[in-house]
Amino acid sequence: MNELTMIEAINQALNNQMRANDQLFILGEDVGANGGVFRATDGLQNEFGMQRVFDTPLAESAIVGMAIGMASQGLTPVAEIQFMGFIYPAIDQILNHAARLRNRTRGRLSCPLVIRAPFGGGIHAPEHHSESTESIFAHIPGLRVVIPSSPARAYGLLVAAIQDPDPVIFLEPKRIYRDGKQAIEDDGSALPLDSCFLLREGIDISLISWGAMIKETLEAATLLAKKGIDVEVIDVATIKPLDINSIIDSVKKTGRCIIAHEAAKTCGLGAEISALLAEKSITALLAPIQRVTGYDTVMPMFKNEQHYMPSSQRIIQAAIHAMEYR
Amino acid sequence: MTSKDSNIGLRQYLDSGGQLVQPLPSHINHRTQLIALYQTLVITRLFDEAAVNLQRTGQLGTYAQSRGQEAIGCAIGKAMLADDVFIPYYRDIATQIQRGVLLEEILLYWGGDERGSCFSQQKHDFPLCVPIATQFCHAIGVAFALKQRKKNNVAVVTGGDGATSKGDFYEALNIAGAMSLPCLFVINNNQWAISVPVQQQTAAKTIAHKAYAAGVAACQIDGNDPIAMLIGVKQALKQIRHDGKPFFIEAVSYRICNHTTADDATRYMQQKALQEAEQKEPLIRYKKFLRQYQDWNDEDDSELYQACQLTVDQAIEHYKNTKPQADGDFFDYMYQDLPADLAQQKQQFLDDLNRHE
Ligand SMILES: Cc1ncc(C[n+]2csc(CCOP(=O)(O)OP(=O)(O)O)c2C)c(N)n1
Ligand SMILES: [Mg+2]
Numbered sequence: 001m002n003e004l005t006m007i008e009a010i011n012q013a014l015n016n017q018m019r020a021n022d023q024l025f026i027l028g029e030d031v032g033a034n035g036g037v038f039r040a041t042d043g044l045q046n047e048f049g050m051q052r053v054f055d056t057p058l059a060e061s062a063i064v065g066m067a068i069g070m071a072s073q074g075l076t077p078v079a080e081i082q083f084m085g086f087i088y089p090a091i092d093q094i095l096n097h098a099a100r101l102r103n104r105t106r107g108r109l110s111c112p113l114v115i116r117a118p119f120g121g122g123i124h125a126p127e128h129h130s131e132s133t134e135s136i137f138a139h140i141p142g143l144r145v146v147i148p149s150s151p152a153r154a155y156g157l158l159v160a161a162i163q164d165p166d167p168v169i170f171l172e173p174k175r176i177y178r179d180g181k182q183a184i185e186d187d188g189s190a191l192p193l194d195s196c197f198l199l200r201e202g203i204d205i206s207l208i209s210w211g212a213m214i215k216e217t218l219e220a221a222t223l224l225a226k227k228g229i230d231v232e233v234i235d236v237a238t239i240k241p242l243d244i245n246s247i248i249d250s251v252k253k254t255g256r257c258i259i260a261h262e263a264a265k266t267c268g269l270g271a272e273i274s275a276l277l278a279e280k281s282i283t284a285l286l287a288p289i290q291r292v293t294g295y296d297t298v299m300p301m302f303k304n305e306q307h308y309m310p311s312s313q314r315i316i317q318a319a320i321h322a323m324e325y326r
Numbered sequence: 327m328t329s330k331d332s333n334i335g336l337r338q339y340l341d342s343g344g345q346l347v348q349p350l351p352s353h354i355n356h357r358t359q360l361i362a363l364y365q366t367l368v369i370t371r372l373f374d375e376a377a378v379n380l381q382r383t384g385q386l387g388t389y390a391q392s393r394g395q396e397a398i399g400c401a402i403g404k405a406m407l408a409d410d411v412f413i414p415y416y417r418d419i420a421t422q423i424q425r426g427v428l429l430e431e432i433l434l435y436w437g438g439d440e441r442g443s444c445f446s447q448q449k450h451d452f453p454l455c456v457p458i459a460t461q462f463c464h465a466i467g468v469a470f471a472l473k474q475r476k477k478n479n480v481a482v483v484t485g486g487d488g489a490t491s492k493g494d495f496y497e498a499l500n501i502a503g504a505m506s507l508p509c510l511f512v513i514n515n516n517q518w519a520i521s522v523p524v525q526q527q528t529a530a531k532t533i534a535h536k537a538y539a540a541g542v543a544a545c546q547i548d549g550n551d552p553i554a555m556l557i558g559v560k561q562a563l564k565q566i567r568h569d570g571k572p573f574f575i576e577a578v579s580y581r582i583c584n585h586t587t588a589d590d591a592t593r594y595m596q597q598k599a600l601q602e603a604e605q606k607e608p609l610i611r612y613k614k615f616l617r618q619y620q621d622w623n624d625e626d627d628s629e630l631y632q633a634c635q636l637t638v639d640q641a642i643e644h645y646k647n648t649k650p651q652a653d654g655d656f657f658d659y660m661y662q663d664l665p666a667d668l669a670q671q672k673q674q675f676l677d678d679l680n681r682h683e
Pocket of ligand 1: 086
């Protein structure tokens with residue numbers, strides 16, 4: 001068992017699956033000699049060769065389109081998009097092809113690929129490097145969208161994503177790439193791609209989040225505990241398909257729900273979760289559902305990014321408000 | 327400069343030792359003009375070094391240096407007319423400086439402040455472009471607008487060698503050719519796209535060859551040669567103003583620095599190649615040229631460096647003394663008028679801010 005950061009855990013999972021599956025290929029910009037700009041693929045080209053870990057020319061649409069072609073013929077491509085902000089040229093391939101190939105061919109062809117991309121703010125990155133647009137992908141039928149929030153979940157979920165028979169968008173919260181270590185058994189065991197993770201049990205409020213924002217939600221939960229408010233924290237992790245049942249079960253217990261995400265509010269995943277709760281368990285609610293999110297603005301450049309990203313303070317304030325309903 | 331010659335040869339006036347390899351045309355042979363070009367090279371270099379130091383000391387964000395590639399941007403800046411429109415990518419501070427963007431504005435941008443793109447002295451140029459190659463498409467739109475208004479101006483767009491692998495590049499180039507748009511494409515072929523060498527980026531013989539497929543006239547210029555770059559860009563602009571058709575320049579240079587301050591080029595760049603490239607860089611070459619042909623001496627040189635350093639230092643002071651944006655400014659420029667729902671969010675933001683302070 002090694003103590004690993006999230007970025008090391010991702011590297012470990014890739015390495016493990018490269019060893020397990022000789023049809024697995026890694027492609028993307030700067031994934032070879034450079035090992036990725038965040039070092040997710042560090043050492044892999046050295047170990048597995050230029051044929052299996054290769055730098056592509058700078059062309060996101062072609063990276064994903066090529067991965068689709070490879071996947072259709074039985075290979076297992078894991079494509080890296082350097083930052084989520086640069087995935088958009090590939091939206092055509094993702095939406096029109098990766099997500100539809102199985103359905104269009106009634107299962108004759110399929111698309112077992114993984115697209116990894118770092119996302120989110122908080123690292124003082126340049127313009128276009130800090131957005132959280134996961135719900136764009138969650139909106140596309142036929143995709144899986146996965147977001148880890150700890151080294152161990154990054155390892156297990158990435159293994160699962162690679163082994164999954166359908167296209168997976170694997171979004172990595174880069175703010176917590178190097179934020180603490182966890183002991184990880186490199187045994188290639190996968191985590192489920194269809195269930196939330198219960199990170200903390202509580203009876204007063206269900207606090208729902210994912211990715212880097214888990215840090216603020218756990219922080220808020222600890223501080224709220226001191227005020228006598230007992231918060232349950234759920235990491236959604238697999239935002240598509242969404243395990244709404246676990247969330248409903250929690251809300252049935254607590255009667256209060258706060259959803260926190262870094263992405264803009266309008267049409268963020270919080271809206272979907274909130275709508276599902278209203279549809280399926282409105283009678284369980286004691287208080288209105290609250291969303292603590294980024295604003296409907298462009299992500300500010302880094303001088304002001306901390307103003308955009310939800311703080312634990314904002315979550316606490318929402319929780320105190322929720323407790324006013326009994 | 328015709329699209330007929332598909333044997334692209336590197337155009338050069340100065341070799342790496344600063345020797346003229348062909349006589350200077352008379353329009354470029356004035357001492358003041360030649361020294362003004364040098365001044366822009368020096369100020370760009372000094373600014374670049376200062377920016378890296380600011381980044382290292384936590385006073386600036388990630389910064390993309392232009393070390394060794396200054397000749398390209400300086401030439402573009404000197405050759406363009408004020409009414410032409412510049413559509414840059416992120417490694418184009420040399421041209422920005424020539425276009426009236428203030429040094430402190432450039433620092434603001436890389437310091438994570440949107441006001442760095444709100445140029446106070448430059449009204450129509452685009453801000454730096456980060457999503458690779460998307461700017462080429464804007465340039466043809468700008469060129470269309472210039473043509474539509476019957477202005478004899480040119481849209482000048484830049485990008486890197488890596489950018490020429492992307493669809494947007496080919497799409498824009500093709501439209502420029504098909505629609506005969508007054509657009510100048512200048513590619514800074516600095517041999518690298520972060521860690522990927524240009525040989526891995528394309529099997530095309532030169533980047534300029536890519537223009538031929540689109541029916542766009544092209545040439546390849548020694549991008550480390552400030553004189554060849556200046557003459558090349560001037561000629562290209564003249565030709566575009568004359569025939570209204572697009573033109574393409576591949577400027578061959580070398581990135582003798584990290585990709586950005588977040589990069590570590592020692593992971594992939596051979597020390598030997600870097601040292602060779604450093605021998606050919608534009609500032610050393612140009613200084614040798616001035617010394618040999620314009621009686622430039624060490625005293626002249628240090629005077630000029632001091633003056634430039636002073637300008638850079640003053641800009642840094644301005645930058646450091648710039649007041650932060652007002653809280654919630656990031657709401658105010660989303661639309662011309664703040665929509666009601668966003669106004670509510672802004673109010674909520676300000677209330678929360680006050681409560682937590
Ligand atoms: C569409 C897109 N993909 C990836 C990136 C990340 N990235 C930033 S610079 C760069 C390399 C660009 O190389 P080149 O075009 O040669 O320009 P240079 O930086 O060498 O001047 C990459 C991959 C980006 N900014 N935009
Ligand atoms: Mg380059």
